[in-house]
Amino acid sequence: MRVCALIVAAGRGTRAGGPRPKQWQSLGKTRVIDHTLATFEGHKEVAQIAIVLHPDDMNEAPYFTQRGVKVAIGGAERSDSVRAGLAALPDCDLVLIHDAARPCVSAQVISDVIAALETSDGAAPGVAVSDALWVGDKNCVSGTKDRNGLFAAQTPQGFRYKQIVAAHADYVGTAADDVAVARAAGLNVTITAGDPENIKITTPTDFARATRILEKKMDIRTGNGFDVHAFGPGDHVMLCGVKIPHDHGLVGHSDADVGLHTITDAIYGALAAGDIGTHFPPSDPQWKGAQSHIFLRHAADLARDQGFTITHVDCTLICEHPKVGPHAAAMRAAVADMIGIDVDRTSVKATTSERLGFTGRGEGIACMATATLVKT
Numbered sequence: 094m095r096v097c098a099l100i101v102a103a104g105r106g107t108r109a110g111g112p113r114p115k116q117w118q119s120l121g122k123t124r125v126i127d128h129t130l131a132t133f134e135g136h137k138e139v140a141q142i143a144i145v146l147h148p149d150d151m152n153e154a155p156y157f158t159q160r161g162v163k164v165a166i167g168g169a170e171r172s173d174s175v176r177a178g179l180a181a182l183p184d185c186d187l188v189l190i191h192d193a194a195r196p197c198v199s200a201q202v203i204s205d206v207i208a209a210l211e212t213s214d215g216a217a218p219g220v221a222v223s224d225a226l227w228v229g230d231k232n233c234v235s236g237t238k239d240r241n242g243l244f245a246a247q248t249p250q251g252f253r254y255k256q257i258v259a260a261h262a263d264y265v266g267t268a269a270d271d272v273a274v275a276r277a278a279g280l281n282v283t284i285t286a287g288d289p290e291n292i293k294i295t296t297p298t299d300f301a302r303a304t305r306i307l308e309k310k311m312d313i314r315t316g317n318g319f320d321v322h323a324f325g326p327g328d329h330v331m332l333c334g335v336k337i338p339h340d341h342g343l344v345g346h347s348d349a350d351v352g353l354h355t356i357t358d359a360i361y362g363a364l365a366a367g368d369i370g371t372h373f374p375p376s377d378p379q380w381k382g383a384q385s386h387i388f389l390r391h392a393a394d395l396a397r398d399q400g401f402t403i404t405h406v407d408c409t410l411i412c413e414h415p416k417v418g419p420h421a422a423a424m425r426a427a428v429a430d431m432i433g434i435d436v437d438r439t440s441v442k443a444t445t446s447e448r449l450g451f452t453g454r455g456e457g458i459a460c461m462a463t464a465t466l467v468k469t
Contacts, residue, residue, distance in 0.1 A: 094186040094187055094210075095140050095141070095184065095185050095186045095187070096138050096139050096140055096185070096186070096187045096188075096189065096207055097139070097140060097141045097142065097143065097182045097184075097185035097187070097188050097189070097254070098133040098136075098139050098141075098142045098143070098188070098189045098191060098249065099142075099143050099144075099145070099175070099178040099179065099182060099188055099189065099190045099191065100126075100129060100130065100133065100142065100143070100144045100145070100178075100191050100192075100193050101145050101167075101171065101174050101175060101178065101190065101191070101192055101193060102116045102126055102144055102145060102146055102147075102150075102167075102193035103145045103146055103147040103150075103166075103167025103168070103171075103174040104116070104147070104171070104193075104194070105147070106194060106294075106295075108295055108296055109194075109294055109295060109296060109297060109299070109300075110296075110297045111297070114147070114150075115194050115294050115295075115300075116129075116193040116194055117150070117153075118300065120196060120300060120303050120304045120307055121304050121307070121308065123313070125193065125194060125196045125294060125303075126144075126193045126196075128196035128197075128307055128311070129191065129193050129194075129195065129196045129198070130142070130144070130157075130160075130162070131311070131313055131404065131467050132196075132198055132199070132200065132203070132311075132467070133189075133191070133203070134160070134404040134405065134438070134467065135200070135402040135404045135467035135468075136200055136203050136204075136402075137402065138203075138204065138207055139189070139203070140185075140435060141161075141163070141182060141184070141185065141437070142161075142162045142163070143162065143163040143164070143165060143178050143181040143182050144157055144162055144163070144164055144165070144178070144193075145164075145165045145166070145167045145174045145175070145177055145178040146164060146165070146166065146167060147166075147167050148166055148167070151164075151166065159440075160405060160438075161405075161435075161437035161438055163181045163182065164181070165177040165178045165180065165181040170267055171267075171268075172261060172264065172267065172268055172274065175190060175261060175271060176258075176261050176262075178190075179254070179257065179258050179261065182254070185254045186253070186254055187207065187210050187251060187252070187253060187254060188251065188252055188254045188257060189203065189206060189207070189249035189250070189251045190248060190249060190250050190251070190252070190257075190271050191248045191249035191250075192248045192293060194293050194294045194295070195247070195248055195291055195292065195293050195294075196294070196303055196307065197288075197290050197291055197292055197303055197306045197307060197310065198247075198248070198249065198288075198291050199288055199290070199291065199310065201288075202218050202247070202249075202285075202286070202287065202288050202291055203249060205218065205285040205286055206218060206249055206250070206251040206285050207251060208285075209251070209283045209285050210251050210252070210253065212283075213281055213282065213283040214252065214253055214256055214275065214280035214281050214282065215250065215251060215252045215253075215256075215257070215271075215272065215275045215280050215281065215282035215283070216250075216251045216252075216282065216283040216284075216285050217246060217247065217248070217249075217250035217251065217270075217271075217272050217282060217283075217284065217285065218247040218248070218249075218284075218285050218286060218287035218288065218291065219244030219245060219246055219247060219284045219285070219287045220244060220245045220247065220287035220288070220289055221243070221244055221245075222240045222243040222244065222245060223240070224240070225237065225240065226238040226239075226240050226243070244284060244287070245287070246269075246270060246272065247287045247288070247291050247293075248270070250270060250271045250272055250275075250282075252271070252275060252280070256275070256278070256280055257271065257274070257275060257280075259278065260274050260275050260277065260278035260280060261274055263277075263278060264277055264278070290306045290310070292306070311467065311468065312401075312467070312468040313465070313466070313467050313468075314363035314364065314401065314465070314466040314467075314468075315363060315463060315464070315465050315466075316358075316359040316360055316361065316362030316363030316364070316463070316464045316466070317358075317359055317362055317461065317462070317463055318354070318355040318356060318357065318358030318359035318360075318361075318362060318460075318461065318462040318463075318464075319355060319358070319459070319460070319461045319462075320351050320354045320355045320358065320459070320460050321351070321451075321457060321458070321459045321460075322343040322344060322345050322349045322351045322354075322457055322458055323343070323344045323451075323456060323457040324341035324342070324343060324344070324455070324456060324457050324458075325341060325342055325343065325344035326341070326342060327339070327341055327342020327343070328340070328342070329342060330342060330343050330349075330415065330458070331343070331348045331349065331350040331353075331385065332350060332351065332352045332410060332415075332417065332420070332424060332458075333350065333352035333353060333356075333408065333410075333424035333425075333427055333428050333441050334350065334352075334353060334385075334386055334424065334427030334428060334431065335420050335423045335424050335427055337415050337420055338415075339414070339415045343457070343458065346375040346380060346381055346382075347373075347380060347381070347382060347383045347384070347385055347388070348382065348383065348384050348385050349385075350384075350385035351410070351458050351459070351460045352408055352410055352424065352428075352441065352460050352462075353385035353386060353388065353389045353428070353431075354369060354385060354388065354460070355408060355460040355461060355462040356389060356392075356406050356408050356428060356432075356462045356464065357369055357385070357388045357389045357391075357392045358462070359406065359462040359463055359464035360389075360392035360393065360395075360396055360403065360406075360464045360466070361392050361395075362464075363396070363401075363464050363465070363466045364392075364395060364396060364399060364401070364466070366395060369388050372388070372391060372392075373387075373388055373391075386431050389428075389431045389432065390431055390432075393431065393432045393433060396466055397433075399468075400468045401466040401467065401468045402466065402467050402468070403432055403433075403434055403464060403465070403466055404434070404438060404465045404466065404467050405434075405438045405439075405440075405464070405465045406428065406432065406434075406438070406439055406440065406462060406463070406464045406465075407440040407442075407462060407463045407464075408424075408428070408440065408441045408442070408460065408461075408462040409442055409443065409444060409460065409461050409462070410441070410442070410443040410444075410458060410459075410460050411443070411444055411445070411446055411452050411458065411459040411460065411461070412443065412445065412452050412457075412458040412459070413445050413446075413448065413452065413453060413455050414455060416443075417441070417442070417443035418443065421441050421442065421443070424441040425439045425440070425441050428441065446459075
């Protein structure tokens with residue numbers, strides 16, 4: 094079953110205060126929306142993400158599309174935004190609809206919703222109400238309400254894609270959430286275990302609380318890599334796991350795949366675990382002529398062993414020749430397979446140095462890469 098996530102970020106959230114809507118404000122050094130997105134990007138069962146933006150925020154769209162996230166334009170009401178986001182995800186079996194203003198959602202809450210959808214039309218996390226409930230009138234208690242059977246609703250709210258699309262198409266009026274839309278269509282919705290820390294940012298004081306929660310829950314790492322290999326004798330080069338015919342080869346102790354070496358070092362860098370030479374010393378003869386996928390797979394395994402998910406890699410090859418464009422798709426697929434992530438989270442591109450320097454003179458190839466790792 095292909096699982097997709099829809100993050101609704103088109104609201105204005107004026108009660109939260111601040112110069113911008115709450116999803117664009119910062120929690121520590123990272124925006125609310127980026128915390129939310131990172132959790133879904135790092136979840137192994139989520140294959141595709143779409144985000145719904147307010148028309149006034151569409152200048153942010155390139156940031157998301159570069160990360161492989163689909164972008165839709167929101168409507169006047171939340172239900173309009175959800176319908177627009179669903180339309181951007183036509184190839185899904187299950188969809189998780191989540192509020193951007195819930196940045197503290199955990200991987201476990203997401204997994205529980207997905208698991209419940211094996212036997213239910215819909216599933217959503219809820220926290221049983223434990224406090225006494227009052228009915229108020231003009232700031233005075235005018236009565237009490239039985240709390241038995243009451244739950245505080247959370248997101249993500251998950252559904253079978255075709256059913257929730259049809260439910261939204263038939264729904265008239267406004268709804269508190271997507272569970273209300275689903276129930277109006279006769280769908281059964283299972284309550285899964287919510288998390289008291291899966292708060293929705295609503296007021297100014299919620300920012301500080303969310304920051305405290307995230308500081309203890311999430312570890313986001315970014316690593317950079319850089320490598321250079323000179324041209325030498327040969328009839329091909331290995332770049333990002335793809336053999337490309339060329340009138341020169343690349344010189345190196347291994348197969349000299351400058352792309353894989355750089356991505357590998359980016360992952361090691363994010364882990365603060367040295368570089369390729371640390372783990373595979375060039376002085377050790379067993380690595381002479383080794384295929385570079387060995388190094389990259391080791392780095393990816395090391396990240397997983399430490400509890401990290403590789404959410405994205407971006408590799409830029411710098412050379413005059415060979416031409417990378419015709420092979421970029423194959424390179425992305427090869428790297429994604431080695432790391433164990435989706436190809437739409439893998440970027441391979443190329444540029445020249447405008448005939449300046451050693452790459453401009455055709456003496457070799459340089460490469461730089463960035464890797465993002467998340468632990469929740």
